[in-house]
Amino acid sequence: MKQDYFSANNIKYIDYKDIEILKKFLNPNGKIMNHKRTGVTSKNQRELASAIKHARFLGLLPFMVK
Amino acid sequence: MESMQDAEKEVEQNANSRVYELGYLLVPTIKEEDIVISYGNLKELILSFGGEIVSDEMPKIISLAYTMRKVASNVRSKFNTAYFGWIKFTMNAQKVLELKKKIDLDPNFVRFFILKTAKENTIAAKRFVRGNMVHRKSPTIKRSGDNKEVISINKDEIDKEIDAMVAV
Known part of the structure; x- marks a missing residue:
């Protein structure tokens, strides 16, 4: 069983500015990975998704990669 | 008031x-x-x-x-x-x-x-974790170096033991 990345690294708040961490959960097209693939808890997956969306809005992450 | x-x-x-x-x-x-x-x-x-x-x-x-x-x-x-x-x-x-x-x-x-x-501060904590992981890797390399020295000492001891065995 895959362990939750955020609880393993003791991350309580998923920040939209930490793009190096957020990039781990994007596929090559820039889409957010499925929770089955990420192995993240449901609560953290929801927070992760909103963090990625905030980062996209400010141009830190792409909406899609061609 | x-x-x-x-x-x-x-x-x-x-x-x-x-x-x-x-x-x-x-x-x-x-x-x-x-x-x-x-x-x-x-x-x-x-x-x-x-x-x-x-x-x-x-x-x-x-x-x-x-x-x-x-x-x-x-x-x-x-x-x-x-x-x-x-x-x-x-x-x-x-x-x-x-x-x-x-x-x-x-x-x-x-x-x-x-x-x-x-x-x-949410960002600094994450950086600290990553830094820690990098530090963890370095001691393992040093340990492999230590092992070589230990092996060289062992060789002499083994030679002595073999000599002793042959003498018997």
Whole structure:
């Protein structure tokens, strides 16, 4: 069983500015990975998704990669 | 009595205040020398709305992940780079709406948002974890070096033992 990345690294708040961490959960097209693939808890997956969306809005992450 | 009431009001305001984070992109047409001025103005604006600054970062120029468009006073402009910065502050919930309306009118902003957030510094903790993981790797390399020395000592002992065996 895959362990939750955020609880393993003791991350309580998923920040939209930490793009190096957020990039781990994007596929090559820039889409957010499925929770089955990420192995993240449901609560953290929801927070992760909103963090990625905030980062996209400010141009830190792409909406899609061609 | 008035001072008592003022004090009560202050306590109420503190109870209503929350931690917010303002993330923003400033237009790249601002010169690098002038960025400090607009950064200072933004801080003053937050303070004027009764906010207290918790932490912040100076706006830095970044290349955007995609081209942004903005229409300001009938002029359409495209941006591939912008100054990205953020400020964490505590403020009354109603004042934040006023602050948002004020920033909406500012032509220096490409985009911005205001989030509810935690007071603790969230980025530094993550960097520390990553640094730790890097340090963990280095001792394993040293250990392999130590093992070689141990093996060389063992060889002499083994030779002596073999000599002893042959003698018997």
